[in-house]
Amino acid sequence: MTPSAPNHPSPSRTLVLGSTSRYRKELLNRLGLPFEVASPDVDETPLTGEAPAELAKRLALAKAHAVARQFPSAVVIGSDQVADLHGDPLGKPGNHERAVAQLRRMRGQTVVFQTAVAVVCQATGFAQSDLAAVRVQFRELSDAEIETYLQREKPYDCAGSAKSEGLGIALLSSIENDDPTALIGLPLIRTCRLIQAAGIEVLA
Numbered sequence: 208m209t210p211s212a213p214n215h216p217s218p219s220r221t222l223v224l225g226s227t228s229r230y231r232k233e234l235l236n237r238l239g240l241p242f243e244v245a246s247p248d249v250d251e252t253p254l255t256g257e258a259p260a261e262l263a264k265r266l267a268l269a270k271a272h273a274v275a276r277q278f279p280s281a282v283v284i285g286s287d288q289v290a291d292l293h294g295d296p297l298g299k300p301g302n303h304e305r306a307v308a309q310l311r312r313m314r315g316q317t318v319v320f321q322t323a324v325a326v327v328c329q330a331t332g333f334a335q336s337d338l339a340a341v342r343v344q345f346r347e348l349s350d351a352e353i354e355t356y357l358q359r360e361k362p363y364d365c366a367g368s369a370k371s372e373g374l375g376i377a378l379l380s381s382i383e384n385d386d387p388t389a390l391i392g393l394p395l396i397r398t399c400r401l402i403q404a405a406g407i408e409v410l411a
Contacts, residue, residue, distance in 0.1 A: 270287065371390045
């Protein structure tokens, strides 16, 4: 976890989600807190030799800091997810062909979805991050199953092409994690802890 400045409680402080992901927005809505949404302008290209977990943490913090510059008095949440296939980072496929290639590589394999969350408040100097690692075992999928899944779900904006909250659950044989929403894109247990440390009371 990244070191931070001391806690500065401020019940009226604005909460901002530094992401335009509809999945993260839906997850954060579960907390029943008012929040704004802003798009972070961050280059997501991995650094040479960068491990998937480090990539996810770096990008989550970069997104939070980028949006915090737009909202300096707000508490800003940034998040990023990278699929880790034996140390090789797999991001969002973006199109059908890349999604096919990803799923062919992952079939029968254990993939660790590294989901990082960061919380930043520029006004108080607060900055913390945390990482939730979700171990996922993929079934031995046939090419026909992969094609059917992609045609029906079109998960081209999901890391590793696996939309587990939808039909993607049929790709898997097991999931191991300690933060149930992490695989969808925002680990809410860790998020609650971080925003409370930043001064946002979840259960006020």
